[in-house]
Amino acid sequence: MTAEYEAIKPETCNSKIYTQNQKPLTNRTFKTMNRREAVQHISLLLGGSILGANAFLTGCKSSADSNNKIAFSNEDIDFLNEVGETILPATNTPGAKAAKVGEQMKVMVNDCYEERDQVIFHDGIQKIKDLSKQQYGESFMDLKPDQRLALLTKLDNEQKELMKTWQSPAAKPYFRMMKELTLLGYFTSEIGCTEARRYVETPGRYEACIPYKKGDKSWA
Numbered sequence: 001m002t003a004e005y006e007a008i009k010p011e012t013c014n015s016k017i018y019t020q021n022q023k024p025l026t027n028r029t030f031k032t033m034n035r036r037e038a039v040q041h042i043s044l045l046l047g048g049s050i051l052g053a054n055a056f057l058t059g060c061k062s063s064a065d066s067n068n069k070i071a072f073s074n075e076d077i078d079f080l081n082e083v084g085e086t087i088l089p090a091t092n093t094p095g096a097k098a099a100k101v102g103e104q105m106k107v108m109v110n111d112c113y114e115e116r117d118q119v120i121f122h123d124g125i126q127k128i129k130d131l132s133k134q135q136y137g138e139s140f141m142d143l144k145p146d147q148r149l150a151l152l153t154k155l156d157n158e159q160k161e162l163m164k165t166w167q168s169p170a171a172k173p174y175f176r177m178m179k180e181l182t183l184l185g186y187f188t189s190e191i192g193c194t195e196a197r198r199y200v201e202t203p204g205r206y207e208a209c210i211p212y213k214k215g216d217k218s219w220a
Contacts, residue, residue, distance in 0.1 A: 069110045070122045077102040079125055082141060084182040086148045093195045096186050104185035105178070116171060124174025128155070 084096030084105075109121050128151070132140040136147055143151070152175070159173040166172060186192040 070118045072106040087182045099186045099189040099191040101185035105181045121177045
């Protein structure tokens with residue numbers, strides 16, 4: 001890891017399921033960055049490319065038929081918030097739930113994923129629910145934090161093994177998708193930019209998208 005790359009504080013996340021094969025990251029903070037830099041850094045942490053990143057960076061929607069997009073219920077959004085919170089829990093900074101990563105996942109899946117990947121992602125929600133019932137006899141939403149962590153750590157270990165031999169255009173494991181979108185959603189959110197990373201209030205208020213010219217300093 002180069003000196004230019006400044007990683008987030010390790011207490012921000014559950015190190016068991018946060019990185020692909022790395023030890024907890026050093027006690028440093030991100031420089032402010034644009035969305036392209038955020039994608040690049042998260043890809044580095046996970047050890048691969050992020051599904052749907054090109055559409056996210058360009059603002060273009062996927063080629064999936066808008067009439068066939070997967071519908072996410074409020075229950076689905078709440079569920080994804082809790083999955084995200086297990087990956088990036090609140091500590092001395094707000095966690096993924098506070099950043100509303102569930103809602104961001106919905107937008108990313110519908111706008112940036114192809115139809116096949118939309119289905120895999122959405123089916124993954126039910127698979128986690130089913131696994132929770134099988135393993136603990138309770139719904140994921142009713143599990144204790146340590147039980148949620150144990151369940152998702154198991155899924156994370158499985159996706160790591162699958163990703164060792166993964167090659168595009170094969171579909172990625174659903175939990176890999178959830179993990180990618182949790183990190184991307186959090187570290188491009190207002191909370192992630194202003195509280196988990198350094199933030200300079202320029203030009204005077206938080207704006208999600210701002211003009212950027214080559215040579216300008218990047219902002220959170």
